Amino acid sequence: MRQKRGGRAAGVTMEDVARVAGVSAMTVSRVLRQPTLVNADLKARVEAAIRETGYIYNLVASSLASQRSGIIALILPTVASSIFTDSVKGVSDVARTHAVQMIMAETNYSPAEEEKVIEALLRRRPDGFVIVGVSHTRATRALLEKSGVPVVETWDSTPTPIDSLVGLSNFDAMKAMTEALVAQGFRRIVFVGTATPDRRAQMRAKGYEAGIAEAGLGAPLILNAGDLTSMESGRIVAERIAALRPRPDAVLCLNDVLAAGALLAFQRMGIAVPADIAVAGFGGLDFSSHLNPSLSTVDIPRYEMGQKAAEMLLGRIAGTAAQGGTCEMGYRIMLRESTGGSRPTEAKAS
Amino acid sequence: MRQKRGGRAAGVTMEDVARVAGVSAMTVSRVLRQPTLVNADLKARVEAAIRETGYIYNLVASSLASQRSGIIALILPTVASSIFTDSVKGVSDVARTHAVQMIMAETNYSPAEEEKVIEALLRRRPDGFVIVGVSHTRATRALLEKSGVPVVETWDSTPTPIDSLVGLSNFDAMKAMTEALVAQGFRRIVFVGTATPDRRAQMRAKGYEAGIAEAGLGAPLILNAGDLTSMESGRIVAERIAALRPRPDAVLCLNDVLAAGALLAFQRMGIAVPADIAVAGFGGLDFSSHLNPSLSTVDIPRYEMGQKAAEMLLGRIAGTAAQGGTCEMGYRIMLRESTGGSRPTEAKAS
DNA sequence: TTTTTAATTGTTAGCGCTATCATTTGTTAG
DNA sequence: CTAACAAATGATAGCGCTAACAATTAAAAA
Numbered sequence: 001m002r003q004k005r006g007g008r009a010a011g012v013t014m015e016d017v018a019r020v021a022g023v024s025a026m027t028v029s030r031v032l033r034q035p036t037l038v039n040a041d042l043k044a045r046v047e048a049a050i051r052e053t054g055y056i057y058n059l060v061a062s063s064l065a066s067q068r069s070g071i072i073a074l075i076l077p078t079v080a081s082s083i084f085t086d087s088v089k090g091v092s093d094v095a096r097t098h099a100v101q102m103i104m105a106e107t108n109y110s111p112a113e114e115e116k117v118i119e120a121l122l123r124r125r126p127d128g129f130v131i132v133g134v135s136h137t138r139a140t141r142a143l144l145e146k147s148g149v150p151v152v153e154t155w156d157s158t159p160t161p162i163d164s165l166v167g168l169s170n171f172d173a174m175k176a177m178t179e180a181l182v183a184q185g186f187r188r189i190v191f192v193g194t195a196t197p198d199r200r201a202q203m204r205a206k207g208y209e210a211g212i213a214e215a216g217l218g219a220p221l222i223l224n225a226g227d228l229t230s231m232e233s234g235r236i237v238a239e240r241i242a243a244l245r246p247r248p249d250a251v252l253c254l255n256d257v258l259a260a261g262a263l264l265a266f267q268r269m270g271i272a273v274p275a276d277i278a279v280a281g282f283g284g285l286d287f288s289s290h291l292n293p294s295l296s297t298v299d300i301p302r303y304e305m306g307q308k309a310a311e312m313l314l315g316r317i318a319g320t321a322a323q324g325g326t327c328e329m330g331y332r333i334m335l336r337e338s339t340g341g342s343r344p345t346e347a348k349a350s
Numbered sequence: 351m352r353q354k355r356g357g358r359a360a361g362v363t364m365e366d367v368a369r370v371a372g373v374s375a376m377t378v379s380r381v382l383r384q385p386t387l388v389n390a391d392l393k394a395r396v397e398a399a400i401r402e403t404g405y406i407y408n409l410v411a412s413s414l415a416s417q418r419s420g421i422i423a424l425i426l427p428t429v430a431s432s433i434f435t436d437s438v439k440g441v442s443d444v445a446r447t448h449a450v451q452m453i454m455a456e457t458n459y460s461p462a463e464e465e466k467v468i469e470a471l472l473r474r475r476p477d478g479f480v481i482v483g484v485s486h487t488r489a490t491r492a493l494l495e496k497s498g499v500p501v502v503e504t505w506d507s508t509p510t511p512i513d514s515l516v517g518l519s520n521f522d523a524m525k526a527m528t529e530a531l532v533a534q535g536f537r538r539i540v541f542v543g544t545a546t547p548d549r550r551a552q553m554r555a556k557g558y559e560a561g562i563a564e565a566g567l568g569a570p571l572i573l574n575a576g577d578l579t580s581m582e583s584g585r586i587v588a589e590r591i592a593a594l595r596p597r598p599d600a601v602l603c604l605n606d607v608l609a610a611g612a613l614l615a616f617q618r619m620g621i622a623v624p625a626d627i628a629v630a631g632f633g634g635l636d637f638s639s640h641l642n643p644s645l646s647t648v649d650i651p652r653y654e655m656g657q658k659a660a661e662m663l664l665g666r667i668a669g670t671a672a673q674g675g676t677c678e679m680g681y682r683i684m685l686r687e688s689t690g691g692s693r694p695t696e697a698k699a700s
Numbered sequence: 701t702t703t704t705t706a707a708t709t710g711t712t713a714g715c716g717c718t719a720t721c722a723t724t725t726g727t728t729a730g
Numbered sequence: 731c732t733a734a735c736a737a738a739t740g741a742t743a744g745c746g747c748t749a750a751c752a753a754t755t756a757a758a759a760a
Contacts, residue, residue: 011497013745013746013747014746014747015746015747023709023710024709024710024711025710025746025747025748026709026710026711026747026748027708027709027710029747029748030708030709033748037707037708037709038708038709039707039708039709042708042709054496056469056472056473056497057473057747058473058475058745058746058747059473059474059475059747060410060413060414060419060474060475060745060746060747061414061715061745061746061747061748062746062747062748063410063715063747064410064411064414064715064716064717064745064746064747064748065714065715065746065747065748065749066715066747066748066749067715067748067749069410079435079438079439079442080435080436080438080439081435082432082435085429085430085431085432085435086430088429088430089429089430092429092456101453101455101470101471101474102453102454103451103452103453104452104454105451106442119406120451121451122406123406123407123408123409124409124410124451125408125409125410146404147361147406230636231636231637231640232636232640235640260637260640261640264640264641264642265640267642268642286580286581286582287581287610287637290581290582290585290610290611290614290615291614292614292617292618363715363716363717364716364717365716365717373739373740374739374740374741375716375717375718375740376718376739376740376741377738377739377740379717379718380738380739383718387737387738387739388738388739389737389738389739392738392739407717408715408716408717409717410715410716410717411715411716411717411718411745412716412717412718413717413745414715414716414717414718414745414746414747415716415717415718415719415744415745416717416718416719416745417718417745
């Protein structure tokens with residue numbers, strides 16, 4: 001530790017290592033970043049000096065000098081939800097293998113907050129963004145476009161991504177599930193959404209409506225579970241549904257968490273699933289298949305979406321991928337016990 | 351956009367803003383960081399210039415110059431687990447209100463990986479660390495101590511923290527739950543742990559053993575659920591337990607995920623919970639209270655632990671808190687239907 | 701042997717900010 | 731009216747690294 005400029009303590013620098021190894025700082029830098037360019041003996045000497053001094057490379061200085069932060073930013077609606085954790089892991093795993101660090105921020109499903117969060121992250125000069133969702137404020141889009149930072153949007157679909165897209169058609173997927181329920185013989189299918197005006201949620205609701213309309217089942221019936229996606233919300237909505245007359249024969253939920261909450265609440269009320277009422281969810285979360293009865297759901301490749309998005313982003317950063325790249329992910333309709341399909345019926349899409 | 355040094359494109363800098371506003375760069379910096387030191391007119395002029403130029407503050411340069419990154423690092427065993435998401439949110443919420451960004455990394459329950467991860471994060475010069483767990487390699491500890499970066503450990507307890515601690519006694523908590531089960535009349539209580547040699551897991555197992563020993567119930571019985579904590583592991587272990595003769599009358603699991611997996615598996619096998627066998631978990635996860643029967647568990651203040659850890663860390667960073675600060679969090683034994691307590695019995699601790 | 705070329709290392713000049721001190725201007729006290 | 735002080739702004743010198751180029755040396759070609 002040396003004292004510098006007004007007594008500020010500083011750690012070991014590359015210069016210190018260079019002095020110990022008897023080389024220039026640039027050579028130390030090369031050993032760390034392009035070791036093949038350095039003669040083996042010198043390299044060994046430098047590595048010994050690094051160990052001896054306990055030097056820790058300073059990525060802050062490196063980022064400033066190289067104009068590359070080695071950080072990718074991940075923007076999601078919320079970090080405290082089992083729905084996105086697998087996608088986070090997908091991004092994180094890919095990032096790690098490429099020696100890139102990931103920094104996360106949440107928008108709470110609000111485009112305005114998203115704008116703030118993205119602006120804040122831009123100050124760190126990330127090399128790229130993975131953003132969940134395709135619905136942004138005009139300013140957010142302008143900000144990202146002006147910054148010139150590669151962006152991959154995901155978990156939704158659009159013909160006009162900011163940059164690149166790992167798409168998922170929430171509309172198609174939910175419509176397919178609705179059709180599957182109709183095919184199973186259900187006629188009074190109620191949809192459970194949220195009050196939050198989130199595009200992905202809306203697309204799922206619309207998919208349901210389209211499925212109902214095409215089946216000629218009359219007016220769709222949508223209930224909102226409140227702002228929060230939680231089992232508790234599912235429970236509360238289940239109570240409202242139980243009071244409906246005539247009672248629906250199936251409940252299709254925006255996601256598996258709501259569906260599980262509803263399913264368990266019905267059971268607690270003495271309403272048999274699926275005998276009295278069927279329940280289906282969306283998301284293919286791990287616990288769905290373990291419930292009794294097992295929960296029918298739309299399985300989506302959450303981990304793979306994160307993975308794919310990160311790979312695409314790294315391609316854009318490296319310059320090997322062109323702007324406008326798009327990749328549509330599929331989904332699988334998993335009909336399980338909660339909708340009467342006792343054998344694991346599976347339909348594949350895309 | 352200007353072209354500089356070999357055609358590299360550069361964005362708007364503070365210098366550009368200063369020129370437009372007709373002030374020095376230093377004044378722009380002050381407007382952004384210590385606005386009270388700047389005359390109101392000038393401030394307005396600078397702010398206008400910022401808007402006009404679309405300037406985005408560069409935290410990389412700021413970090414280098416100020417020796418403060420405005421980043422806190424959070425080290426956890428895994429990001430893809432519902433167990434830690436609330437703690438993450440706790441840290442993240444506090445960080446946000448202090449204009450600090452959080453960067454996360456996972457260790458996969460491996461001290462060796464933790465060492466690597468911490469070294470990698472140290473390169474970003476974070477202002478502090480929140481680390482889940484108190485068990486580290488010698489090198490990790492040395493690294494952190496040498497770096498002089500404030501550290502708050504959490505989710506476990508120790509008399510010798512690296513720096514500060516937001517503690518949780520896994521031993522006490524699990525022992526208390528064991529005693530509660532004994533008090534409910536259970537006599538053949540089996541414990542389900544994991545094969546992973548994780549200190550928190552071990553402490554819980556020891557807590558169970560101590561509870562069994564003190565109750566004079568003979569030899570403890572521990573089964574390992576495999577490496578992964580998942581409902582599937584719980585299911586598999588439940589099958590092994592169902593085959594035991596004489597059959598245990600209660601199953602105490604390392605965490606709620608395993609417990610839920612076991613509970614649901616028992617039901618599927620036609621083994622009634624709690625009539626044939628009781629089940630209890632650990633963690634107080636959201637879904638536990640929604641299961642049928644509702645799952646008895648040890649509720650721990652996950653969100654608050656994250657919050658407290660972050661607050662403590664920020665205090666250390668600001669220099670208002672001394673090293674060695676410790677804060678022990680409590681737990682609550684939640685006896686619910688899965689152990690026969692139909693009324694919500696609650697015992698508080700600490 | 702001399703020239704050309706490649707491989708290796710070093711030198712220089714920043715990257716875009718901020719700590720520190722110096723300077724200027726305005727206020728208050730003597 | 732001037733000295734003494736406070737408040738507001740600016741000038742300077744880095745923070746610790748790397749891009750770009752220069753210099754040196756060794757190997758290959760002529």
